[in-house]
Amino acid sequence: MNKAELVSAIAEKAGLGKAQAGEALDATIAVITEALKRGDEVKIVGFGTFLVADRAGGEARNPRTGEKVQVAASKAPKFKAGTGLKDALNG
Numbered sequence: 001m002n003k004a005e006l007v008s009a010i011a012e013k014a015g016l017g018k019a020q021a022g023e024a025l026d027a028t029i030a031v032i033t034e035a036l037k038r039g040d041e042v043k044i045v046g047f048g049t050f051l052v053a054d055r056a057g058g059e060a061r062n063p064r065t066g067e068k069v070q071v072a073a074s075k076a077p078k079f080k081a082g083t084g085l086k087d088a089l090n091g
Contacts, residue, residue: 036077046084053078 001009003025011021032050035042042050057073 044082046082048082048085049080051078051080052076 007018007022007025010016010025011018014021014024016024032042036050036052039052052075055074055076057071060069060071061067062069
């Protein structure tokens, strides 16, 4: 499912116009992104938790040349599925 299909599904499920559903989805994504930038977790009960994980820097190898490359430390978004989502997927 791509973003346009998701917007259409939200509009149908919530009884909104596609423009309103698109704005709501964009706002949701923006709020989650801003919270993660601050280092906060976003917990949606029954769905899951969005959080930020720290990745350590280190050395890696270029697969073509075998040359060692330094990889900088970074932050990565993570999602942990909640019980409600897991139960819905597993029957």
